[in-house]
Every structure is written in structure tokens, then in C-alpha cells.
Amino acid sequence: MSEPGTNSRQNELGDFLRSRRQKLAPKAVGLPAGRRRRTPGLRREEVADLAGIGVDWYIRLEQGRSVRPSAATIDALARALRLTRAEHRHLRELTENSDRRAFVRETVPPAVRRAVEQLNLPAYVTGRRWDILAWNAAADEIFAFSRLADADRNSLLSVLTNPATRRLFGASWADEARRMVAQFRATHDLWAGDPAFHDLLARLREGCPEFTGWWEAHDVSGVAAGRKSLIHPKKGRLKLEYASFQANDDPALKLVIYTTV
DSSP states (O other): OOOTTHHHHHHHHHHHHHHHHHHOOGGGGTOOOOSOOSSSSOOHHHHHHHHTSOHHHHHHHHTTOSOOOOHHHHHHHHHHTTOOHHHHHHHHHHTSOOOOOOOOOOOOOHHHHHHHHTOSSOEEEEOTTOBEEEEOHHHHHHHOGGGSOGGGOBHHHHHHHOHHHHHHHGGGHHHHHHHHHHHHHHHHGGGTTOHHHHHHHHHHHHHOTTHHHHHHTTOOOOOOOEEEEEEETTTEEEEEEEEEEEOSSOTTOEEEEEEEO
């Protein structure tokens, strides 16, 4: 079965390259600023020259046209654009062939669900679209997942559009929300054009005024462990450390576990 949204993925590839090019100052790659530039960042010709590829060929990539760059070309573009490790991986994934089918919400195996429920530490399981699929009582005490409607049980929707969650994060909300958007971008671009992801973006745009600006920046970051500082209405200030793990039964499932710092 062919992949839905192939053209959408190519468009995301073009947007991603354009966003990195426009954010890269000539000075950062050893080029003179020269006369005043009409647009920020590098010119397409400069990127192509730095990567050692043809200008027309690079333009086709930014235009989202059907072009399959080699692994060597991807690495050259990553070096030319000074991509981070997460951005380099994202560029490579966007150019890979895929037999991706239409998104279907995952089901948590009973054994995994029982294991999560019996953990004493706050823990929950999410899917590829960041839907919250299972959680335990300790996580519910903090994040109140059980109070959300089933259609609202999504990490992004909860943090970006739920006023209660926004209050929970307090002054750190904007930094946390923007970090999550950059992490989700790496997943979304591989599913660009899929109706389930399209609907999620529409809800985020409608429910979070800041989201559109963050999304158009096209920042990409990897998922890693970290810390969160929360202001809970009953528990007071909480400082938590979290780590995530993939399930062997289904790598699309991610287990997130919190510990108190």
C-alpha cells in the first residue's frame, strides 16, 4: 500500500531546508555578509555551493519536487546547513522511502497496561501522535488524565490548550510547550497529510495562540530525558525528572516515567 501524503512529506522537506537556510547567518559558515540581503540567512546558491551540489537540484528539493538525494548528499547538506544531530536525522528520515499506512490509534497490550498501573512512580504510555493511551494512579494525581474526554487525551492538546495544565506549568509553560512542539515536529513531518495529524494541528492552532508561530519556525529536536517544574493545586511545587522508553511489543508505544528530584 502506498504512503499517504507523499507530496506533503516532500513539502515538509522543502520547508525544513528553507527554514534552516534562512536561520543560518553567512558569518556562521565563513561567508562575507556583503551588501544588504533582501532575505535573512543564506542564498540557495550558497547552500548548494557549500554542499557541493547543483543549484537547480537544490532548488527542486526546496520546492518539494520528487527528488531522492543520496546518503552522501544528505550528509553534505547537513554539514552545509550546520544541522544538529536531531535535525540531521530528521532530514534523512524525510528523504527515505516508506510504506507508511494511514494512522490508526495504537492499542496498549494488557501486560503493558497492567505493568504501568502497578508502578508506584507516575507513569503513562503515549503513541506516535502523542495520544495518552494508558496511565497509573500516580500520574493521574498530577496530570488528571481521567478528567479529560477521550478525544482530548493527547500530550500536546493537554499542555498547549488546557488551561488547567497551563496553570500547572506556571512560568515554565512557554518553554515546555515550545520544546514539545519541536519534538513533535520530527514525528509529524513523517506523517504529513495524514487526516489524524491534520486534525490535531487544526485543534492546536485553534486552541493555542502561540502554536502557529512555533510551528512555522520548523524547529526540530530529539526526545530526551529532562526535568519539569510544576505548581500543583494540592501537592504544591513539584520538581520532577522524567525518562522515556520504547515498548518491545510495539515501538510506536512510549513509556514515560517520572521521579521526584
